[in-house]
Amino acid sequence: MDNxxxxxxxxxxxxxxxxxxxxxxxxxxxxxxVLMVSGHSSARKSGLLDxxxxxxxxxxIEWVELTGIDPNPTDDxxxxxxxxxHREVIDGxxxxxGGSVIDTAKAIAAGIPYDGDFWxxxxxxxxxxxLPIGVVLTIPAAGSEGSGNAVITKKDGLRKISIRTDYxxxxxxxxxxxxxxxxxxxxxxxxxxxxxxxxxxxxxxSPTTDCATTDRISEGLLKAIIEDAHRAAAPTFDYQARANIxxxxxxxxxxxxxxxxxxxxxxxxxxxxISAVYGVTxxxxxxxxxxxxxTYVSQTKPEKVAQFARRVFDVRDHxxxxxxxxxxxxxxxxxxxxxxxxxxxxxxxxxxxxxxLVKRVHIxxxxxxxxxxxxxxxDTFEVYKxxx
Amino acid sequence: MDNxxxxxxxxxxxxxxxxxxxxxxxxxxxxxxVLMVSGHSSARKSGLLDxxxxxxxxxxIEWVELTGIDPNPTDDxxxxxxxxxHREVIDGxxxxxGGSVIDTAKAIAAGIPYDGDFWxxxxxxxxxxxLPIGVVLTIPAAGSEGSGNAVITKKDGLRKISIRTDYxxxxxxxxxxxxxxxxxxxxxxxxxxxxxxxxxxxxxxSPTTDCATTDRISEGLLKAIIEDAHRAAAPTFDYQARANIxxxxxxxxxxxxxxxxxxxxxxxxxxxxISAVYGVTxxxxxxxxxxxxxTYVSQTKPEKVAQFARRVFDVRDHxxxxxxxxxxxxxxxxxxxxxxxxxxxxxxxxxxxxxxLVKRVHIxxxxxxxxxxxxxxxDTFEVYKxxx
Numbered sequence: 001m002d003n004x005x006x007x008x009x010x011x012x013x014x015x016x017x018x019x020x021x022x023x024x025x026x027x028x029x030x031x032x033x034v035l036m037v038s039g040h041s042s043a044r045k046s047g048l049l050d051x052x053x054x055x056x057x058x059x060x061i062e063w064v065e066l067t068g069i070d071p072n073p074t075d076d077x078x079x080x081x082x083x084x085x086h087r088e089v090i091d092g093x094x095x096x097x098g099g100s101v102i103d104t105a106k107a108i109a110a111g112i113p114y115d116g117d118f119w120x121x122x123x124x125x126x127x128x129x130x131l132p133i134g135v136v137l138t139i140p141a142a143g144s145e146g147s148g149n150a151v152i153t154k155k156d157g158l159r160k161i162s163i164r165t166d167y168x169x170x171x172x173x174x175x176x177x178x179x180x181x182x183x184x185x186x187x188x189x190x191x192x193x194x195x196x197x198x199x200x201x202x203x204x205x206s207p208t209t210d211c212a213t214t215d216r217i218s219e220g221l222l223k224a225i226i227e228d229a230h231r232a233a234a235p236t237f238d239y240q241a242r243a244n245i246x247x248x249x250x251x252x253x254x255x256x257x258x259x260x261x262x263x264x265x266x267x268x269x270x271x272x273x274i275s276a277v278y279g280v281t282x283x284x285x286x287x288x289x290x291x292x293x294x295t296y297v298s299q300t301k302p303e304k305v306a307q308f309a310r311r312v313f314d315v316r317d318h319x320x321x322x323x324x325x326x327x328x329x330x331x332x333x334x335x336x337x338x339x340x341x342x343x344x345x346x347x348x349x350x351x352x353x354x355x356x357l358v359k360r361v362h363i364x365x366x367x368x369x370x371x372x373x374x375x376x377x378x379d380t381f382e383v384y385k386x387x388x
Numbered sequence: 389m390d391n392x393x394x395x396x397x398x399x400x401x402x403x404x405x406x407x408x409x410x411x412x413x414x415x416x417x418x419x420x421x422v423l424m425v426s427g428h429s430s431a432r433k434s435g436l437l438d439x440x441x442x443x444x445x446x447x448x449i450e451w452v453e454l455t456g457i458d459p460n461p462t463d464d465x466x467x468x469x470x471x472x473x474h475r476e477v478i479d480g481x482x483x484x485x486g487g488s489v490i491d492t493a494k495a496i497a498a499g500i501p502y503d504g505d506f507w508x509x510x511x512x513x514x515x516x517x518x519l520p521i522g523v524v525l526t527i528p529a530a531g532s533e534g535s536g537n538a539v540i541t542k543k544d545g546l547r548k549i550s551i552r553t554d555y556x557x558x559x560x561x562x563x564x565x566x567x568x569x570x571x572x573x574x575x576x577x578x579x580x581x582x583x584x585x586x587x588x589x590x591x592x593x594s595p596t597t598d599c600a601t602t603d604r605i606s607e608g609l610l611k612a613i614i615e616d617a618h619r620a621a622a623p624t625f626d627y628q629a630r631a632n633i634x635x636x637x638x639x640x641x642x643x644x645x646x647x648x649x650x651x652x653x654x655x656x657x658x659x660x661x662i663s664a665v666y667g668v669t670x671x672x673x674x675x676x677x678x679x680x681x682x683t684y685v686s687q688t689k690p691e692k693v694a695q696f697a698r699r700v701f702d703v704r705d706h707x708x709x710x711x712x713x714x715x716x717x718x719x720x721x722x723x724x725x726x727x728x729x730x731x732x733x734x735x736x737x738x739x740x741x742x743x744x745l746v747k748r749v750h751i752x753x754x755x756x757x758x759x760x761x762x763x764x765x766x767d768t769f770e771v772y773k774x775x776x
Contacts, residue, residue: 001403001628001631001632001635002403003402003403003404003406004400004402004403005399005400005401005402006399006400006402007397007398007399007400008396008397009395009396009397010395011393011394011395012392012393012394012395012647013393014391014392014393014394014647014648015389015390015391015392015648016391018391210628210629210631210632211632212612212615212616212632213609213612213632213635213636213639214635215612216608216609216611216612216615217605217608217609217612217639218608219608220604220605220606220607220608220609221601221604221605221608223604224600224601224603224604224605227600227604228600240389240598241598243389243598243648244389244598244599244600244601247389247601247602247647247648248601251601251605251644256639256644259402259635260402260403260631260635
């Protein structure tokens with residue numbers, strides 16, 4: 001177990017009808033006028049934005065809107081939000097949506113009080129201050145509602161960059177109402193499940209040994225997700241299953257699964273290039289990447305994969321390599337049973353340009369990357385090949 | 389899963405030598421002069437207080453001291469601290485010690501800015517403001533370093549009262565260095581292990597069903613503690629095992645194991661009276677109380693006890709009652725293997741006055757108490773009898 005600092009100050013308001021306290025929560029963190037960031041029309045159509053606005057009105061909070069944030073959000077909308085925030089003199093940001101909306105809100109929150117170009121924060125400058133951020137979450141598995149992280153894509157060069165802050169980009173509050181996920185299409189629910197599992201596994205596969213507490217929390221969360229996944233993805237809305245999945249999705253990414261150890265994050269790097277080039281859903285891409293990555297690394301480092309197999313999928317084989325293989329098969333079968341893709345073909349990419357993906361990922365992540373297993377260009381090539 | 393609000397804003401600084409940042413942390417939360425609360429001479433003898441003071445000096449923080457806080461801390465020391473804090477015009481509290489020191493610090497932090505008697509907060513008045521609290525933890529399992537709770541005993545009437553606040557009594561930071569536990573005697577380590585397990589189980593045994601995420605986290609933490617307990621309690625100091633135990637002890641009590649459900653807390657109620665009357669160590673008392681309570685409740689409500697047995701102790705029996713019994717035996721065997729008592733006799737109480745204990749606990753907790761199982765006077769009598 002390594003030394004660590006962990007601070008997760010976000011106030012979670014979880015459960016039915018909690019969006020009605022949005023205005024009160026903004027007032028409690030000292031906001032008077034906020035920039036409300038949202039996605040396309042669904043939050044308006046469902047009536048959610050009307051309820052949130054009623055709550056803001058009741059608390060005397062003014063707002064201006066930035067709407068229509070797309071998946072894989074781009075820097076142009078961040079600049080637009082920063083300009084709007086400056087003109088309207090806002091003192092906080094309210095994100096109503098999923099990961100893309102929240103990440104855009106975070107970049108705006110850091111950019112408004114900063115004299116330079118917000119992109120500096122995505123190229124190494126530490127965030128030392130940001131406007132307070134509140135979240136009304138509409139998609140389980142965003143993770144961003146409880147994290148200090150954000151991912152923004154540069155529109156011109158298709159560079160997708162992820163940053164992590166210790167404190168400033170963590171939302172002050174996050175409203176998590178599982179009811180709000182009722183209208184989500186099946187493919188978004190299952191992609192979210194793969195995404196939150198990946199958030200845990202990226203932290204679980206670590207070169208740091210002797211980290212029983214963090215290991216057991218991670219394994220427990222994975223088991224909880226697997227346990228409720230089918231109920232959560234069923235055509236009939238199941239509040240309780242969605243509630244468990246939603247809360248697991250927040251804990252998957254708020255840092256608790258990484259305490260005391262080096263994390264991996266190679267699979268996210270590999271997937272980001274697939275999303276950037278082929279425009280696939282991030283979570284679906286991860287369902288393809290993770291089993292391939294596990295297969296590759298377990299050839300030389302099977303120990304932790306075997307532990308994962310035994311504790312998460314109840315594999316009993318005593319041999320580490322055999323147990324790892326059985327666990328990976330179980331993970332693939334689980335993803336498939338949810339209707340998730342596990343190959344490039346199932347992801348709709350019939351003839352992937354692997355050399356291009358390899359080149360791109362190493363430009364973004366460096367010559368070698370990954371915490372548990374250090375991937376070189378030839379390793380990366382093999383991992384992508386295992387996705388065929 | 390019930391609606392809940394959860395906010396755990398404490399900044400954890402975990403690992404070797406982290407006490408050297410105490411001054412910097414106090415400065416970061418805006419303190420200039422603090423009341424430093426500590427126990428008896430061990431923190432001075434070990435050199436810990438010298439290092440903490442050097443760190444305060446370096447950060448330009450002044451301090452006054454309140455020392456010699458006893459286990460099962462009493463209100464007289466709280467009044468003394470409040471008086472001292474008023475005279476010396478302090479703006480924060482630093483607790484260097486375990487649960488008793490931290491709880492005393494919390495009561496003082498709430499009492500200093502309050503016009504009335506601090507005991508009001510222990511008899512129903514909500515805490516609406518408190519001075520900021522920092523902690524340097526010396527005993528794993530206190531739990532108080534990450535919780536909003538405090539327990540104080542009224543000196544005249546031996547009433548031991550526990551309060552829980554959502555926010556104000558949560559420390560702003562907690563410094564957790566497993567090295568500081570090196571000099572702890574074996575009985576304190578094992579009592580701490582029983583205490584942290586009880587903190588989890590009090591939340592785990594809940595009437596709220598369909599709480600997979602919180603269940604799995606709780607089970608994971610229990611497994612992690614059991615896994616490392618013997619290494620942590622061995623005569624040779626094992627940093628890694630102590631680190632896992634220390635972190636598990638914090639998570640056991642910072643509220644994450646209670647999210648979304650009604651908690652039980654009957655066993656703590658039952659134990660508090662044993663401690664108050666016979667002066668035993670809280671954790672040792674819990675090792676006696678919990679198996680008895682589990683045995684009693686599993687006679688009529690075996691389901692959750694069976695789940696606990698299967699998931700924490702890998703019991704395979706398909707019958708709930710049989711599985712529950714097997715799990716309770718495994719828990720007792722585990723406590724015994726650590727040298728913990730599991731009966732009144734082993735606790736050193738040869739002829740317990742059960743009617744007095746029953747009377748006292750119902751005076752303090754009401755006619756019926758407990759979240760998972762509602763204990764009446766006759767139930768309480770039976771549970772105490774099972775400790776013989």
